[in-house]
Amino acid sequence: MNYREEYKSKIRTARDAAQIVRSGDWVDFGCYQGFPSLFDEALAARRDELEDVKVRALLITKPLQIAEQDPEGEHFTYNSWHMIGYERKLCDRGLCKFIPMVFRNLPDYYRRFLSVNVAVMGVTPMDEHGYFNVSLNNSNARAVFDVADVIILEVNEKLPCVHGLENTIHISEVDMVIEGEHEALTEFPSIAAGPVEEKIASSIVGRMTDGACIQIGVGGMPDAIGKLIANSELKNLGVHSELLVNAYLDMHKAGKITNLNKRGIMRGKSVFSIAHGNQELFDWVDNNPSMCCAPINYVNGLNVIGEIENFVSINSCIAVDLFGQISAESAGTRHISGTGGQLDFLTAGFKNPDAQSFIALPSTFTDKKGVMHSNIRPIFDGGDIVTDPRSQAYIMVTEYGVENLAGSSVWERAEKLVNLAHPDFRDELIKSAEEINVWRRSNKR
Ligand SMILES: CC(=O)SCCNC(=O)CCNC(=O)[C@H](O)C(C)(C)COP(=O)(O)OP(=O)(O)OC[C@H]1O[C@@H](n2cnc3c(N)ncnc32)[C@H](O)[C@@H]1OP(=O)(O)O
Numbered sequence: 001m002n003y004r005e006e007y008k009s010k011i012r013t014a015r016d017a018a019q020i021v022r023s024g025d026w027v028d029f030g031c032y033q034g035f036p037s038l039f040d041e042a043l044a045a046r047r048d049e050l051e052d053v054k055v056r057a058l059l060i061t062k063p064l065q066i067a068e069q070d071p072e073g074e075h076f077t078y079n080s081w082h083m084i085g086y087e088r089k090l091c092d093r094g095l096c097k098f099i100p101m102v103f104r105n106l107p108d109y110y111r112r113f114l115s116v117n118v119a120v121m122g123v124t125p126m127d128e129h130g131y132f133n134v135s136l137n138n139s140n141a142r143a144v145f146d147v148a149d150v151i152i153l154e155v156n157e158k159l160p161c162v163h164g165l166e167n168t169i170h171i172s173e174v175d176m177v178i179e180g181e182h183e184a185l186t187e188f189p190s191i192a193a194g195p196v197e198e199k200i201a202s203s204i205v206g207r208m209t210d211g212a213c214i215q216i217g218v219g220g221m222p223d224a225i226g227k228l229i230a231n232s233e234l235k236n237l238g239v240h241s242e243l244l245v246n247a248y249l250d251m252h253k254a255g256k257i258t259n260l261n262k263r264g265i266m267r268g269k270s271v272f273s274i275a276h277g278n279q280e281l282f283d284w285v286d287n288n289p290s291m292c293c294a295p296i297n298y299v300n301g302l303n304v305i306g307e308i309e310n311f312v313s314i315n316s317c318i319a320v321d322l323f324g325q326i327s328a329e330s331a332g333t334r335h336i337s338g339t340g341g342q343l344d345f346l347t348a349g350f351k352n353p354d355a356q357s358f359i360a361l362p363s364t365f366t367d368k369k370g371v372m373h374s375n376i377r378p379i380f381d382g383g384d385i386v387t388d389p390r391s392q393a394y395i396m397v398t399e400y401g402v403e404n405l406a407g408s409s410v411w412e413r414a415e416k417l418v419n420l421a422h423p424d425f426r427d428e429l430i431k432s433a434e435e436i437n438v439w440r441r442s443n444k445r
């Protein structure tokens with residue numbers, strides 16, 4: 001069959017396509033910019049006919065109608081693998097439930113353990129060979145397609161076509177296609193860095209050398225680092241990161257990214273799984289042969305990262321306790337984000353002797369009432385989720401310095417972490433360290 005004819009025969013309205021969902025089903029939505037907004041609206045409109053429909057995705061940034069139209073959660077339950085802004089607020093309202101994960105394992109969770117009754121994903125228009133491109137979001141897309149009983153594509157004319165691995169699906173694999181108008185892609189502008197972020201960024205950049213291959217995440221810290229690198233003498237840098245963020249655009253515009261120091265692993269290519277930023281970033285990625293948008297089991301695979309020379313990963317966390325346990329996904333019991341790729345990069349950081357994995361955090365957090373709290377805590381006693389066990393803790397950075405916890409005894413960790421704390425909290429932390437028996441008599445005060 002001619003692909004265009006096959007395509008036409010599979011076109012349905014969003015309303016008709018949504019009829020396929022039955023009570024009790026698990027439905028997977030495309031993540032982030034692959035969110036199928038037309039299908040979501042049509043499914044939400046069926047609310048009163050359906051019970052116990054579970055929807056799974058991550059990084060949804062637009063109002064999710066199956067949650068917004070069902071504020072008591074009586075018909076739909078939304079589950080997220082990783083939350084940012086909007087989903088965090090949905091979670092606060094009881095309308096988003098977190099699914100714990102290690103990012104590199106996400107495709108395997110689908111292939112080994114999960115059922116998907118209906119998969120619905122936003123994709124680019126079909127090309128002349130009958131292929132659709134999953135565009136900016138390729139973390140687990142192919143794994144979802146591989147296990148889904150029914151595959152529905154929502155064609156989004158605004159999505160860029162991105163070069164990559166396992167990032168296409170052929171019309172012959174698809175059950176239904178939805179067409180329609182979409183809003184502009186959600187943009188994430190760069191965040192202005194404050195003096196704390198700049199101090200931390202300068203400690204990290206000072207430890208980097210020419211040819212470094214860099215992984216960084218979202219937030220003010222990575223943006224500060226990107227700007228500092230863009231204005232530094234560093235050269236010949238590489239990109240290998242689960243997220244491609246605006247910071248890389250700064251480095252690119254400054255001519256820093258060549259990817260030529262990568263030997264064996266995608267030389268000449270910027271490798272990532274999800275592009276997250278502003279329209280200028282999306283335009284840079286569009287049909288650019290220097291990009292490779294690959295599944296997360298590849299990008300965050302320990303053996304892959306372990307092969308990359310001069311690898312530098314920079315992530316942030318919410319708090320660390322005196323044992324060196326790192327919490328990056330909750331503040332007490334309030335869920336904030338997820339493990340994402342953080343543990344992958346800490347683990348892989350050990351595979352190559354010249355790799356460095358930094359966890360950066362401001363030493364304090366000022367709450368909405370203006371009260372300052374230490375992000376270095378004696379113990380986690382408020383329900384904080386441990387993202388990285390102390391056995392995986394590695395190079396910690398605050399505005400007060402840089403300390404490597406790997407291989408350190410409990411008393412050395414406590415001392416190093418006290419050094420990283422804000423001076424106003426150090427005495428209190430030492431007292432707590434004595435109480436929990438991790439302070440050594442000879443430790444300095
Ligand atoms: C997502 C990535 O970073 S990709 C890299 C690998 N993955 C990871 O590292 C995953 C875990 N890490 C993360 O998700 C992030 O780095 C974070 C959440 C630790 C920091 O991200 P940022 O965007 O800089 O966070 P930001 O400062 O905006 O804080 C996010 C929320 O947490 C709250 N928060 C942050 N620190 C604290 C704290 N110490 N105590 C209480 N709440 C806090 C903020 O108030 C904010 O809540 P709000 O949205 O209601 O205002």
Ligand SMILES: CCCC(=O)O
Pocket residue numbers: 058059082103217242243274338339340341342
């Ligand atoms: C989608 C999650 C990105 C990360 O935290 O690794």
